Amino acid sequence: MRIACPFCGERENGEFTYLGDASPKRPTFAVDSGESPERVEDAFYDYVYLRDNVAGFMREYWYHGGGCRSWLIAERNTVTHEFRSVTAAPGVGASKPVQAGE
Amino acid sequence: MVDYLWNTQSPLQKALVAGRHGVAGAQAGVTLVEVRDLVLVQVMARRGKAADTAKAAKKLFGVDAPNTPKAVAGKSATLVWSGPDQFTVLAPRTDESSQIDAMSQAFSGAASLSDQSDGRCLIRVSGPRGRDAIAKFSSLDLHDAAFPVGTAANTSVDHTAVNCWREANGADGHPVYSMLVFTSFADSLWHAIVDSSLEYGVDTSRTRAA
Numbered sequence: 001m002r003i004a005c006p007f008c009g010e011r012e013n014g015e016f017t018y019l020g021d022a023s024p025k026r027p028t029f030a031v032d033s034g035e036s037p038e039r040v041e042d043a044f045y046d047y048v049y050l051r052d053n054v055a056g057f058m059r060e061y062w063y064h065g066g067g068c069r070s071w072l073i074a075e076r077n078t079v080t081h082e083f084r085s086v087t088a089a090p091g092v093g094a095s096k097p098v099q100a101g102e
Numbered sequence: 103m104v105d106y107l108w109n110t111q112s113p114l115q116k117a118l119v120a121g122r123h124g125v126a127g128a129q130a131g132v133t134l135v136e137v138r139d140l141v142l143v144q145v146m147a148r149r150g151k152a153a154d155t156a157k158a159a160k161k162l163f164g165v166d167a168p169n170t171p172k173a174v175a176g177k178s179a180t181l182v183w184s185g186p187d188q189f190t191v192l193a194p195r196t197d198e199s200s201q202i203d204a205m206s207q208a209f210s211g212a213a214s215l216s217d218q219s220d221g222r223c224l225i226r227v228s229g230p231r232g233r234d235a236i237a238k239f240s241s242l243d244l245h246d247a248a249f250p251v252g253t254a255a256n257t258s259v260d261h262t263a264v265n266c267w268r269e270a271n272g273a274d275g276h277p278v279y280s281m282l283v284f285t286s287f288a289d290s291l292w293h294a295i296v297d298s299s300l301e302y303g304v305d306t307s308r309t310r311a312a
Binding site (some may be wrong): 007008009011012014015065066067068069070088092093094 | 147148149155187241258263
């Protein structure tokens, strides 16, 4: 399996580390918004623990630790290992004034 | 009571035995050189300051800092790409503190600098079979078309992270590759390169950065 890093080009997968699903979004609740604790807890439980077991394309985090040390988001087919796209995760590099994480 | 000596020494002090190794012959297939006496500074642009960093680099070194995997020769230093919005500055060591002071002032507020002068070891591989020796432990495509002079890559070779780039061809017309490796891994990588080169014959030596 070879992964085309958007910065380094195509490399062997041994240079990369897999993190997991890139889809979950951290729930945002305003402090003292009156939200019920059960709902907040449910939302975080879902965010931290619950994952879809996708057969097909999924968005996932990969870390190019053996290369440019950037976090990447790849669309990979979990059945065929085909990569449809590999892009930098938000906040990579200093060009964009965005913090890391979605 | 142990007396500690604080003399700096090369991480290859023991591993590097200068001379010919492996197959004997008129000409060694691989030439392996440790380049010493470097000043090495990692420059990382701060959030939203990539343009300021590029401007400061241009002013200080007279060239555009690489924003793709390339190595560029600038005034008094070589700039090697080391990741998005970061690069490594490599210069022969003259007066280290004033060299680093000049950079601190130039990049003040735009980028964070990290002195790696004694943190990395620079190994240079050349000779007619140098590329063949590297191909044994690296998965990089080093063909002229894929890795021409001036190309750089951060990669893992022999389970070790290296910054690799291609220098101008040697006087013999053969490619020259530089590899920057963490000092603690230099010994191991050196052995890997020597072992890969034995069948071609390898000349090893050390030199001062120029």
